[in-house]
Amino acid sequence: MPAEPAAFALPETAVPAAASRGWRLPIFPLGVIGLFLLVALVAPLLGLPDPHAQSLRNRFKPPVWEDAGSWKHPLGTDRLGRDMLSRIVWGSRISLSAGVITVLLASAFGAAVGLTAGYYGGRVDAVLMRVTDATMSFPVILLALILAVTVGPSFTNVVVAIAVILWARYARVMRGQVLTLMQLDFIAQARLAGAGAWRIITRHLVPNTLGTLLVLVTLQIGYVIIVEASLSFLGAGIPPPTPAWGSMIAEGRDVVTSAWWVSLFPGLAILLVVLAFNLLGDWLRDTFDPKLRQL
Amino acid sequence: MTPSPVTPPPVAPFVIDVRELRTHLVTRWGTVRAVDGVSFAIGEGETLGLVGESGSGKSMTCLSLVRLVPRPAARILGGQVLLDGLDVLTRSEDEMRRIRGRRIGMILQDPMSSLNPVFSIGMQMREPVALYHGLRGAALTDRAVALLAAVRIPSPAQRLRAFPHQLSGGMRQRVVGAMAIAAPPRLLIADEPTTSLDLTIQAQYLGLLKELQQRHRFALIFVTHNLGIVAKICDRVAVMYAGRIVEMGPVRRLFTRPAHPYSRALLESIPRLGARAERLTAIEGQPPDLARLPGGCAFAPRCPHVMERCRVEAPPERPVGDGHVARCWLETPA
Amino acid sequence: MLRFVAARLLQSLIALAIVSVVVFVLARATGDPLYLILPMSASQEDFDNARRYLGLDRPYVEQYLSFVGRAITGDFGVSLRARRPVSELIRERLPNSLKLAAFAMGVSLAMAFPLGIMAAVKKGTGLDRAAQVISVLGQSLPTFWVAILLVEFVAGRLQWLPAGGIAGFSSYVLPGFTLGWFVVAGLMRLLRSGMLEVLDSEYVKLARVKGVAERRVIWLHALRNALIPVVTFAGIYFAILVTTAIVVETVFAWPGIGRLAYEGISSRDFPVIQAVVLTTVVNLCVDCLYAWIDPRIRYAR
Numbered sequence: 059m060p061a062e063p064a065a066f067a068l069p070e071t072a073v074p075a076a077a078s079r080g081w082r083l084p085i086f087p088l089g090v091i092g093l094f095l096l097v098a099l100v101a102p103l104l105g106l107p108d109p110h111a112q113s114l115r116n117r118f119k120p121p122v123w124e125d126a127g128s129w130k131h132p133l134g135t136d137r138l139g140r141d142m143l144s145r146i147v148w149g150s151r152i153s154l155s156a157g158v159i160t161v162l163l164a165s166a167f168g169a170a171v172g173l174t175a176g177y178y179g180g181r182v183d184a185v186l187m188r189v190t191d192a193t194m195s196f197p198v199i200l201l202a203l204i205l206a207v208t209v210g211p212s213f214t215n216v217v218v219a220i221a222v223i224l225w226a227r228y229a230r231v232m233r234g235q236v237l238t239l240m241q242l243d244f245i246a247q248a249r250l251a252g253a254g255a256w257r258i259i260t261r262h263l264v265p266n267t268l269g270t271l272l273v274l275v276t277l278q279i280g281y282v283i284i285v286e287a288s289l290s291f292l293g294a295g296i297p298p299p300t301p302a303w304g305s306m307i308a309e310g311r312d313v314v315t316s317a318w319w320v321s322l323f324p325g326l327a328i329l330l331v332v333l334a335f336n337l338l339g340d341w342l343r344d345t346f347d348p349k350l351r352q353l
Numbered sequence: 354m355t356p357s358p359v360t361p362p363p364v365a366p367f368v369i370d371v372r373e374l375r376t377h378l379v380t381r382w383g384t385v386r387a388v389d390g391v392s393f394a395i396g397e398g399e400t401l402g403l404v405g406e407s408g409s410g411k412s413m414t415c416l417s418l419v420r421l422v423p424r425p426a427a428r429i430l431g432g433q434v435l436l437d438g439l440d441v442l443t444r445s446e447d448e449m450r451r452i453r454g455r456r457i458g459m460i461l462q463d464p465m466s467s468l469n470p471v472f473s474i475g476m477q478m479r480e481p482v483a484l485y486h487g488l489r490g491a492a493l494t495d496r497a498v499a500l501l502a503a504v505r506i507p508s509p510a511q512r513l514r515a516f517p518h519q520l521s522g523g524m525r526q527r528v529v530g531a532m533a534i535a536a537p538p539r540l541l542i543a544d545e546p547t548t549s550l551d552l553t554i555q556a557q558y559l560g561l562l563k564e565l566q567q568r569h570r571f572a573l574i575f576v577t578h579n580l581g582i583v584a585k586i587c588d589r590v591a592v593m594y595a596g597r598i599v600e601m602g603p604v605r606r607l608f609t610r611p612a613h614p615y616s617r618a619l620l621e622s623i624p625r626l627g628a629r630a631e632r633l634t635a636i637e638g639q640p641p642d643l644a645r646l647p648g649g650c651a652f653a654p655r656c657p658h659v660m661e662r663c664r665v666e667a668p669p670e671r672p673v674g675d676g677h678v679a680r681c682w683l684e685t686p687a
Numbered sequence: 688m689l690r691f692v693a694a695r696l697l698q699s700l701i702a703l704a705i706v707s708v709v710v711f712v713l714a715r716a717t718g719d720p721l722y723l724i725l726p727m728s729a730s731q732e733d734f735d736n737a738r739r740y741l742g743l744d745r746p747y748v749e750q751y752l753s754f755v756g757r758a759i760t761g762d763f764g765v766s767l768r769a770r771r772p773v774s775e776l777i778r779e780r781l782p783n784s785l786k787l788a789a790f791a792m793g794v795s796l797a798m799a800f801p802l803g804i805m806a807a808v809k810k811g812t813g814l815d816r817a818a819q820v821i822s823v824l825g826q827s828l829p830t831f832w833v834a835i836l837l838v839e840f841v842a843g844r845l846q847w848l849p850a851g852g853i854a855g856f857s858s859y860v861l862p863g864f865t866l867g868w869f870v871v872a873g874l875m876r877l878l879r880s881g882m883l884e885v886l887d888s889e890y891v892k893l894a895r896v897k898g899v900a901e902r903r904v905i906w907l908h909a910l911r912n913a914l915i916p917v918v919t920f921a922g923i924y925f926a927i928l929v930t931t932a933i934v935v936e937t938v939f940a941w942p943g944i945g946r947l948a949y950e951g952i953s954s955r956d957f958p959v960i961q962a963v964v965l966t967t968v969v970n971l972c973v974d975c976l977y978a979w980i981d982p983r984i985r986y987a988r
Contacts, residue, residue: 199933200964203952284829288934291831292949307832314839325832333827340823421895425811454898461896466889471911481897532897 084341090334098150106144107131109301113139118317134319136309142319145301146327152302153331156216156286157279164221165275168228173259173267175229176236186229194226198285199292206294216286216295224278231274235267269346277339280332287328303328367394367435368572369418369540374432376417383644387413387427389596392670395540395572395589402587402604403576404619408640410596411576415542418574419453437539455485458533458571462545464525468517474501474528475513481535500531504561523554530561537569544576559586580623584608589676592616595641595651598670602677612679614656650680658683766959768950773958776947777966784936784943788928790859791867796921799871803878807886808905818875825872834865834938862939866932870924877920881913888912 097104107130116139120127127134133142175186202219209215239245239262248258289295290304298305303324310320376388388410395401403411416422417429420441434441436456444452461467469477478497482488488496494513501509504527517525526546533541543562547555563586566573575587583590584604591601592615600613611617618636638655647653653663660682668680766773806818841861885891886909894908895901933945940946944963951959 197931197933199931200948203933203949204960207952280827287829288831292934292937304829304831307829307835311835314835315843318839321832321835325829325836328829328832329827332829333823336823336827419896421892450898450900452898453896459893459896461889461893463889467893469890469894469908469912471915472908480899484898529893532893 084338087334087336087338087341090330091338094150094154094331094334097147098154101147101151104147106147107141109140109144109148110299111140115139118313118320120317121319133323134317136306136320137313137317140301142323145306146303146323149301149303149306149324150327150331152213152296152300153283153286153328156213156296157283157335160217160220160224160282160286161275161278163217164224164278165228165271167221168225169232169267169271171225172229172232172234173236173263176233176240177255177259177263179240183233187233190226190229193223194230196223198223199288202285202289203292203294206289211289211294211297213296213300216289219289220282220285224282227278228271228274231270232267235270236263239263239266269342273339273343273346276335276342280335280339283328283332283335367396368399368437369574370394370433370435370438371418372433372435374414374417374434375430376413376422376427377430378413378422378427380426380644382642385643386596386646387643388417390432391593391596391598392432393591393598393601395574397572398566398570399589400566400573400575400587402583402590403574403593404578404580404583404590405593406578406640408643409593411593412544413596414593415459415544415574415576418540418542419457419459420449421453454481454533454538455536456539458536458538458541460526460529460533460541460543460546463549464522464529465549467529468525470517472516473513474515474517474520478513478528478532478535481532485536500535501528503534503565504528504531506531523550523558526550526558527561530558530565534565534569534571538571540572540574541566542574542576545578547582548577548579555582562586580608580619592619595643595646597651597680599652599681600677600679602674602679606674606677610674612673612677612683613652613681614658614683615652616679618657650682766951766956768954768956768959773962776959777944777962780942780944780947781966783941784932784945787859787863787866787932787936787941787943788925790863791928792870792921792925794863795867795870795874795924798867799874799878802871803875804882804905804910806875806879807882810883815879818879822872822876822879825868828868830865830868831934831938833868834862834935837861837865838938858939862935862941865939866928866935870928873924874917874921877917878913881916882909885909885912 113135116131116135117137119131119135119139121134121142122129122132124134131141131143133146135141136145171186171190175183175190198220201223202216205215205219245258245262248262253261286295287302287304287307290302291308293305293308295304296302306324307321310317310322310324314321371394372392374388374391375386378385378387391410391414393401403414405411413422413427416427418434418441420429422429429442432442436452441449441452441457468474475494475497478500479493482496482500483493486496497513498509501512506512506524506527512520517528520528526549530546546562547558550558559582562573562575565571575582577583587604589602590604590607591598592607592613593599594615600607600611600616602612607616608620611620615636622635636655637657641647641651641654647664649665649667650656650659650663651667653659656663662682666682668682670678670680673679765771766776769776802818802821806815809815838861886905891904891909894904899908931945932941932943933949935941936943936945937949944966947959948963950956951963
């Protein structure tokens with residue numbers, strides 16, 4: 059407890075406890091993400107029907123709460139008689155791993171670039187930033203499409219296509235953070251004490267920028283999941299028959315009127331997961347550094 | 354178009370008469386009694402200095418006078434603020450808006466952030482003048498220029514086109530001053546207007562304020578933590594601590610015979626040149642936690658003359674001389 | 688200042704050059720387009736003839752140089768699939784994309800502004816909560832899914848609006864709305880946080896002290912300051928709209944460059960691919976410049 063509440067110097071920031079923003083811990087997003095992660099991890103152990111098993115007799119069975127539905131296929135089946143629930147569960151493995159892997163790759167590389175550019179400044183900074191800007195300006199979906207047609211659609215291609223452009227965002231943001239930090243005295247003191255570049259970067263810059271990085275990573279996972287889904291939707295993402303939420307939506311597109319569940323449920327899954335990540339990211343941002351609100 | 358002014362009852366002797374003003378602030382740490390029963394009165398052409406440490410309630414008192422306390426956290430709970438006899442606290446928001454600027458002017462502390470960076474000086478000067486006097490066109494511009502000249506800004510006509518970032522801190526503060534006296538008001542509240550200015554500029558600014566006061570005869574509340582300034586321009590001074598006025602009286606008296614231990618400590622802590630080398634006197638203890646004030650006198654934990662009674666019962670305002678009051682149980686100021 | 692702009696332009700050109708080479712190589716590596724163009728019964732001789740005719744048999748470097756040479760004059764070659772000059776195709780399609788993006792932008796601004804400002808002014812109330820919900824949803828919904836559902840319900844069941852194509856004003860609504868959704872979220876958020884910050888400032892306090900009407904304080908004094916980053920971002924968002932419209936254009940059969948790109952890629956139409964990518968990159972380079980002009984964006988990003 060501070061001896062003199064800071065609220066006095068800045069009356070505007072005093073907020074009644076009850077109305078202070080949001081929640082202590084973001085239960086909903088954490089719960090959703092936890093659920094999906096868990097389900098994705100233990101998918102093979104869940105005893106669900108094979109997501110690839112076709113059965114033309116069972117085509118377009120509606121979800122269990124409809125007349126023709128049954129508990130055998132709680133969320134219905136698609137046009138090849140495959141169980142929707144199972145496909146969605148397996149699809150979560152794709153989406154989540156695509157999201158996480160891509161973001162990890164992009165953030166590691168981008169952060170490294172941003173740290174270097176911010177620390178060294180001058181020529182190094184200028185060159186790196188030109189490259190970063192050029193990269194940022196390339197549309198992700200276009201590149202992914204090109205790769206998909208060149209080398210063929212695959213999980214790797216999706217990850218690569220997105221990561222290759224996404225890192226630029228991290229580089230920019232990290233550089234900005236580093237620039238602000240460099241102005242503070244403790245860096246100058248470290249230098250005076252004889253610390254070298256590596257030491258300053260790892261001991262001083264990284265710990266102070268980790269919060270920002272975490273926020274950005276969380277917020278971006280949702281974005282990547284949507285891009286992956288969009289690509290799968292266009293046919294340039296994960297190739298069939300692997301269940302991917304985007305391609306599932308595409309498959310259900312023509313029968314939206316009659317077999318609405320084929321497109322609806324995968325879309326809902328995407329919405330829930332992305333929403334959860336975005337909410338989590340928002341909470342992280344509010345906790346760590348409200349100045350990042352413009353991200 | 355000039356809206357009809359609010360008609361006051363027969364002229365009261367004071368321009369502003371504050372009685373038992375109370376403002377509370379709800380914070381994460383608890384409810385803070387920012388202004389806890391503050392009373393004072395100022396007449397025409399008179400200057401009251403409001404002194405205290407940060408957190409003592411000086412700024413909040415000023416904001417309460419114009420009812421601009423930060424909502425929803427802060428609320429004015431009670432008391433009266435009589436401006437020429439009329440209670441400001443009971444006015445409607447519309448009436449209050451007409452009082453602000455027109456009858457009560459205010460100068461804020463930081464000149465760097467008081468002016469809107471995207472609008473020219475001219476626009477920001479014309480706005481209040483048009484609002485208070487209903488002028489337009491050339492007459493409006495002329496008046497704006499005259500006001501800038503009154504605060505001694507060189508080449509005022511050109512300055513109208515300038516933007517705030519093109520002016521120095523001292524000049525900006527003069528512009529703010531010009532806006533504050535545009536009406537001219539009955540009461541001018543200056544909340545630490547010179548704290549961010551260079552020393553040489555400070556003196557000029559103070560002189561300017563006094564000159565304007567002589568011309569327009571407004572009551573002046575000068576908030577500061579600098580006792581030197583108080584000595585220079587104030588007629589009376591009120592010392593605030595933990596939301597209350599602990600001592601108030603004519604400047605000369607309070608400076609030579611302070612009644613409250615806190616005032617005395619403040620005066621003693623000013624280093625003096627010429628006297629023999631002594632240790633710097635500091636006030637013992639920590640500033641109070643305003644969310645958790647002890648019962649009794651708020652200064653008790655730090656008072657060198659504390660008595661049992663002080664911890665139990667908060668002293669009321671007691672007269673200690675001619676026009677001089679203090680909140681202290683001490684019979685004779687030690 | 689002028690020197691910086693010139694330097695920036697030069698750097699953009701270099702970036703452009705690099706991108707063009709990359710695209711060139713990739714497009715070629717995509718596979719032989721002739722298989723898609725010539726009928727199944729074509730003989731080897733037909734293939735050779737076609738190859739020579741289209742200049743696809745010359746060495747890569749030569750192809751690249753001639754491409755660059757002509758690109759500078761605005762000639763992007765002839766589309767392999769449509770047999771028409773690519774620049775013509777682009778000239779036809781680009782305006783459509785721009786129109787759609789403009790519409791989406793307009794709708795987004797019209798929605799984002801009042802919502803963002805009122806959310807800040809009435810912070811903590813139901814309106815603020817609702818605005819924040821819209822904002823988060825906007826950034827979490829997959830556009831194509833919403834598009835499909837909209838086509839089904841609004842165009843299909845309710846028959847209020849057309850499902851695709853470009854036939855009059857009403858056909859702008861669904862794709863425009865779908866496209867602009869996430870922009871609304873982003874801009875509203877920006878506006879809200881900007882306004883919150885400004886409403887807390889000393890100069891706003893002073894305006895109130897002067898007795899200025901509250902409405903004027905909000906819409907003139909405060910908004911003018913909060914607008915700066917929003918304007919910059921709006922520009923960036925616009926460029927993003929044009930380029931990410933691929934999905935929306937495909938779903939709604941909108942004849943824009945997004946769809947052109949998609950068709951070009953799937954039919955391995957090099958000239959089209961090259962041209963579209965370059966146009967896109969130029970587009971975004973322009974607002975890299977934009978972002979550079981506002982130093983706040985540079986360092987905050």
